[in-house]
Amino acid sequence: MLKMRIIPTLLWKDYALVKGLGFDSWRSIGTVLPAILVYTSRNVDELILLDICATLEGREPDFDTLSEFSAECTVPLTFGGGIRSVETIRRLLNSGPDKVSINSAAYDDPDLISDAAELFGSQCIVASIDARRLPDGTYRCVRHAGTSVTGMSPVSWAVEMQRRGAGEILITSVAHDGLMQGYDLELLSAVTQSVSIPVIASGGAGSYSHLLDAIVVGGASAVAAASMFHFTQQTPAAAKMFLAARGIPVRLPNR
Numbered sequence: 001m002l003k004m005r006i007i008p009t010l011l012w013k014d015y016a017l018v019k020g021l022g023f024d025s026w027r028s029i030g031t032v033l034p035a036i037l038v039y040t041s042r043n044v045d046e047l048i049l050l051d052i053c054a055t056l057e058g059r060e061p062d063f064d065t066l067s068e069f070s071a072e073c074t075v076p077l078t079f080g081g082g083i084r085s086v087e088t089i090r091r092l093l094n095s096g097p098d099k100v101s102i103n104s105a106a107y108d109d110p111d112l113i114s115d116a117a118e119l120f121g122s123q124c125i126v127a128s129i130d131a132r133r134l135p136d137g138t139y140r141c142v143r144h145a146g147t148s149v150t151g152m153s154p155v156s157w158a159v160e161m162q163r164r165g166a167g168e169i170l171i172t173s174v175a176h177d178g179l180m181q182g183y184d185l186e187l188l189s190a191v192t193q194s195v196s197i198p199v200i201a202s203g204g205a206g207s208y209s210h211l212l213d214a215i216v217v218g219g220a221s222a223v224a225a226a227s228m229f230h231f232t233q234q235t236p237a238a239a240k241m242f243l244a245a246r247g248i249p250v251r252l253p254n255r
Contacts, residue, residue: 002221002249003045003249003250003251004215004220004221004222004223004243004248004249004250005045005046005200005221005222005223005251006044006045006211006222006223006225006236006239006240006250007044007045007046007047007048007200007222007223007224007225008035008039008044008047008048008224008225008226008229008236009047009048009050009202009224009225009226010032010035010036010047010048010049010050010226011050011052011226012032012049012050012051012052012053012081013051013052013053014053015031015032016028016029016030016031016032017029017030017031017032017035018052019178019226019227019230019231021177021178021179029230029231032049032069033068033069033072036049036069036072036073037072039075039236040072040073040074040075042235042236042237043236043237043251043253044075044236045075045076045222045236045251046075046076046077046078046222047073047075047076047077047078048077048078048079048080048101048170048200048224049066049069049077049078049079049080049097050079050080050081050101051079051080051081051082052081052145053081054081054082055081055082055083055103055104055105055144055145056144056145056147059082060082060084060088061079061081061082061083061088061091061092061095063091063092063095066079066092066095066096066097067095067096069096070095070096070097071096073096076098076099077096077097077098077099078097078098078099078100078101078126079092079097079099079100079101080100080101080102080103080126080128081101083100083101083102083105084105084109084112085112086112086115086116086119089116089119089120089124090119090120093120093124098124099123099124099125099126099167099168100116100124100125100126101126101127101128101170102116102125102126102127102128103127103128103129103130103143104143104144106127106161107141107143107150107152110160110164111164113125113127113161113164113165113166114164114165116165117164117165117166117167118165121167122165122166122167122197123167124167125165125166125167125168126166126167126168126169126170126200127158127161127162127166127168127169127170128169128170128172129141129154129157129158129161129169129170129171129172129191130142130143130146130172130174131154131171131172131173131174131187132146132149132173132174132175133175133184133187134149138153139153139154139155139187139190140152140153140154141153141154141157142174146174154171154187154190154191155190155191155194158171158191158194158195158199159194159195162195162196162197166197167197167198168197168198168199168200168221168222169191169195169197169198169199169200170199170200170202170224171187171188171191171199171200171201171202171203172202172203173187173188173202173203173204174203175203176203176204177202177203177204178204178226178227179204179206180204180205180206180207180210180227180228180231180232181204181206182204182205182206182207182210182213183201183202183203183204183205183210183213183214183218183220183223184203184204185213185214185217185218188201188214188218188219188220189217189218189219192218192219192220192221193219198221198222199219199220199221199222200220200221200222200223200224201214201218201220201222201223201224202224202225205223205224205225205226205227205228206227206228206232207228207234208234208238208239208242208243210228211223211225211239211242211243212242212243212246212248215243215248216248237253240252
């Protein structure tokens with residue numbers, strides 16, 4: 001049986017590590033490299049590093065700095081932000097990350113997912129989907145760090161991303177982001193039931209029980225979290241012990 005993954009998320013903005021609420025009100029909580037060193041020393045399964053300004057600013061990723069980060073990262077690293085072409089993906093993978101997370105660019109050019117999966121393998125391509133619930137109760141995908149609503153439902157978009165070759169889906173609830181009150185299990189379940197590829201739950205984790213709910217109720221293959229690891233005494237290692245005690249297969253240290 002596949003092991004469930006615990007994945008800390010690092011948000012990179014103007015050389016700082018930040019965290020916000022609902023993709024807004026960003027505050028600095030340190031710098032990126034020390035966080036990478038701490039998490040990799042604690043045997044996390046993977047890390048997600050997102051440059052939240054690159055796409056909005058219309059610039060490419062900072063390949064040189066990313067290469068420095070990657071050199072110190074001893075676990076699989078997924079990077080997202082500023083990805084608009086196959087050539088950018090090639091340069092990123094050559095800079096050290098193991099996977100790339102693609103969000104806004106896929107709406108403009110869905111073939112980017114297909115072309116990247118064909119060239120580099122589906123295992124390298126994570127389709128990132130950010131979603132909001134509208135006043136009528138329906139969900140819609142948002143892009144550009146949550147500032148622009150698309151006409152796509154997250155379920156139909158997840159199906160399309162899988163069809164085009166994405167190896168994983170990263171689904172984030174904008175409304176739940178940073179609140180530490182739990183994942184949007186309705187959104188998560190709808191996506192996991194619509195695709196057969198792994199789905200990473202993101203947005204809202206605040207306790208070990210929330211991670212368990214995402215797996216057992218939401219059907220997630222992995223759980224991403226930021227605030228609960230940044231702002232509380234909870235740790236990825238303790239999260240794994242909590243899950244293991246409840247029958248969830250996880251990768252424990254020295255196992």
